[in-house]
Amino acid sequence: MGRSPCCEKAHTNKGAWTKEEDQRLIAYIKANGEGCWRSLPKAAGLLRCGKSCRLRWINYLRPDLKRGNFTEEEDELIIKLHELLGNKWSLIAGRLPGRTDNEIKNYWNTHIKRKLLARGVDPQTHRPLNALAAAADHQQQLQAPRRFAGAPAGHHHHHPDHFAVLSNSPEACSHSSDDEPSSATPPPPPRHLGIDLNLSISLAPYQPQDQTSEPMKQEEEDEASAMANGAGNAATTTATAVCLCLNRLGLHGGEVCSCGRGGAPSMQASTHMFRFITPLGGGHHNSSSTTMT
DNA sequence: AATCGCGGCAACCGCCTCCTC
DNA sequence: GGAGGAGGCGGTTGCCGCGAT
Numbered sequence: 001m002g003r004s005p006c007c008e009k010a011h012t013n014k015g016a017w018t019k020e021e022d023q024r025l026i027a028y029i030k031a032n033g034e035g036c037w038r039s040l041p042k043a044a045g046l047l048r049c050g051k052s053c054r055l056r057w058i059n060y061l062r063p064d065l066k067r068g069n070f071t072e073e074e075d076e077l078i079i080k081l082h083e084l085l086g087n088k089w090s091l092i093a094g095r096l097p098g099r100t101d102n103e104i105k106n107y108w109n110t111h112i113k114r115k116l117l118a119r120g121v122d123p124q125t126h127r128p129l130n131a132l133a134a135a136a137d138h139q140q141q142l143q144a145p146r147r148f149a150g151a152p153a154g155h156h157h158h159h160p161d162h163f164a165v166l167s168n169s170p171e172a173c174s175h176s177s178d179d180e181p182s183s184a185t186p187p188p189p190p191r192h193l194g195i196d197l198n199l200s201i202s203l204a205p206y207q208p209q210d211q212t213s214e215p216m217k218q219e220e221e222d223e224a225s226a227m228a229n230g231a232g233n234a235a236t237t238t239a240t241a242v243c244l245c246l247n248r249l250g251l252h253g254g255e256v257c258s259c260g261r262g263g264a265p266s267m268q269a270s271t272h273m274f275r276f277i278t279p280l281g282g283g284h285h286n287s288s289s290t291t292m293t
Numbered sequence: 294a295a296t297c298g299c300g301g302c303a304a305c306c307g308c309c310t311c312c313t314c
Numbered sequence: 315g316g317a318g319g320a321g322g323c324g325g326t327t328g329c330c331g332c333g334a335t
Contacts, residue, residue: 014304014305015303015304015305015328015329016303016304016329017303017304036320037320037321038319038320038321049305050320050321051305051306051320051321051322052304052305054321054322055303055304055305056303056304058322059303059304060303060304087324087325088323088324089323089324090322090323090324101322101323101324102302102303102304102324103302103303105324105325106301106302106303107301107302109301110300110301110302111301
């Protein structure tokens with residue numbers, strides 16, 4: 001039968017927003033703040049679904065939005081983050097200040113996909129295109145019990161292969177409960193790693209001897225992986241300092257990160273490597289490292 | 294000048310997760 | 315612990331503008 005609609009659709013406008021509607025929404029949110037989207041339309045005098053208001057605000061009207069073209073740096077950041085997070089547009093957007101998930105999603109589909117294809121890289125797997133066919137053949141031959149490439153198994157299109165690459169601890173390998181039963185022993189390195197990703201995706205520069213005792217949760221692990229990888233590659237390709245803290249991820253002109261949330265994330269710096277430790281929800285710590293060249 | 298095709302983007306839809314009771 | 319509601323997310327659709335023919 002389905003769920004009840006999020007709002008009374010019979011009396012709601014659809015389609016493009018008018019200037020007047022925008023003004024009403026802006027005025028209302030300025031006066032009352034965000035929240036309670038369901039009741040907002042009525043309170044603001046809008047004949048819109050609450051979800052529609054929310055989307056309009058988040059994707060278009062928010063004052064902190066950065067309009068305009070994506071920079072080359074943003075492009076590369078998106079690519080790195082997508083490689084690690086998959087189609088988690090909201091997570092990616094969270095690391096690009098002023099950009100929205102919808103905007104990034106559209107940009108990915110219209111620009112970056114093409115860009116990667118032109119580079120000979122598969123936009124979904126981030127592997128060289130010519131290697132994909134070979135890898136597929138190889139996998140068919142192997143009929144390995146552990147699926148690894150493409151073919152997202154669950155609703156959420158994580159890339160298990162990516163996480164396998166990035167994980168550097170047995171705990172980290174046990175998260176993929178969506179897709180397969182977890183195992184106490186870390187799986188052997190996937191054979192597809194033979195494909196040269198040319199991305200140096202790894203936490204190798206910083207080995208886990210000082211990892212905190214608590215196993216990471218999936219989300220945190222994702223974050224850590226994203227941070228490590230994004231930094232490593234951005235750093236090696238641009239020689240620019242990269243802030244990986246949750247609030248400031250991005251390229252910076254070499255200044256040491258000092259941003260933090262609550263418990264003041266720490267950063268350990270050596271000559272060529274910065275390590276960021278950013279507390280995430282629940283007091284877990286999230287570590288990553290980046291090599292500065 | 295008119296038509297067609299394509300690309301870009303805003304908006305919608307439906308499912309999922311989280312939160313509250 | 316379970317149910318229901320609200321918000322959030324990702325995929326998809328459809329409109330519009332622009333260039334090619």
